[in-house]
Amino acid sequence: MMRLNARGVWSIYRFELDRFRRTLLTSLLTPVITTSLYFVVFGSAIGSRMTEIGGVPYPAFIVPGLIMLSMFTESIFNASFGIFMPKWSGTIYELLSAPLSPFETVLAYVGAAATKSTLLGLVILATSTLFVHIDIAHPIAMIAFMVCIAATFSLFGFIVGIWAKSFEQLQIIPLIVVTPMTFLGGAFYSIDMLPPAWRMVTLFNPVVYLISGFRWTFFGKGDVSIGISLVAVASFLAVCLCMIAWMFRTGYRLKN
Numbered sequence: 270m271m272r273l274n275a276r277g278v279w280s281i282y283r284f285e286l287d288r289f290r291r292t293l294l295t296s297l298l299t300p301v302i303t304t305s306l307y308f309v310v311f312g313s314a315i316g317s318r319m320t321e322i323g324g325v326p327y328p329a330f331i332v333p334g335l336i337m338l339s340m341f342t343e344s345i346f347n348a349s350f351g352i353f354m355p356k357w358s359g360t361i362y363e364l365l366s367a368p369l370s371p372f373e374t375v376l377a378y379v380g381a382a383a384t385k386s387t388l389l390g391l392v393i394l395a396t397s398t399l400f401v402h403i404d405i406a407h408p409i410a411m412i413a414f415m416v417c418i419a420a421t422f423s424l425f426g427f428i429v430g431i432w433a434k435s436f437e438q439l440q441i442i443p444l445i446v447v448t449p450m451t452f453l454g455g456a457f458y459s460i461d462m463l464p465p466a467w468r469m470v471t472l473f474n475p476v477v478y479l480i481s482g483f484r485w486t487f488f489g490k491g492d493v494s495i496g497i498s499l500v501a502v503a504s505f506l507a508v509c510l511c512m513i514a515w516m517f518r519t520g521y522r523l524k525n
Contacts (some may be wrong), residue, residue, distance in 0.1 A: 334456030
């Protein structure tokens with residue numbers, strides 16, 4: 270049985286968190302300002318015309334979607350940037366020749382990215398309580414779901430970082446794919462409000478199931494059942510793990 274190289278994992282994990290600490294003020298101040306602006310625009314302007322959705326006050330309704338929107342992009346960015354920089358600087362060969370297994374390498378980078386993303390989610394949640402009262406129906410499930418989503422999208426970000434050949438490509442997936450899917454996935458509205466045809470189309474958006482599951486942990490209800498949401502998260506996680514295993518096995522964009 271292979272023994273975990275805890276020192277090696279901790280070294281990479283600490284290095285990645287040190288980069289986060291160097292920009293701690295900006296990293297924490299940005300989500301606070303962004304969250305405040307979202308509540309001014311969505312909570313006040315739109316909320317004055319649409320007071321409730323499914324019995325939940327609109328300002329409280331958008332909190333889970335707002336947290337997920339930030340966590341999706343932050344998880345992808347942190348994990349992709351973490352593995353892309355060794356590729357860009359040429360130190361990836363030192364990483365690959367180090368006494369670290371692919372599992373340990375992924376554990377370190379993804380663990381650091383997920384940690385930063387989870388902290389960001391908690392900061393946004395804390396900021397939201399300054400604007401609206403929130404009663405979390407399932408707090409333990411909420412934390413577990415948050416950590417699971419952070420880890421899953423950090424794995425996805427790790428894949429993006431290996432795939433990307435330039436800083437421009439590094440931004441394509443989060444900005445052009447993930448962010449629009451999040452806005453169209455019920456982050457700030459219920460898909461039940463859509464016409465039947467558009468609702469059917471929206472159900473093909475995997476982000477719908479992630480946001481709905483997270484919203485269930487807050488209010489005990491979502492656009493789709495929590496069981497389907499958990500299956501969607503598990504499926505996405507499995508696909509990411511298989512993709513990363515294939516990349517390390519074949520050396521895709523790692524050894525050439």
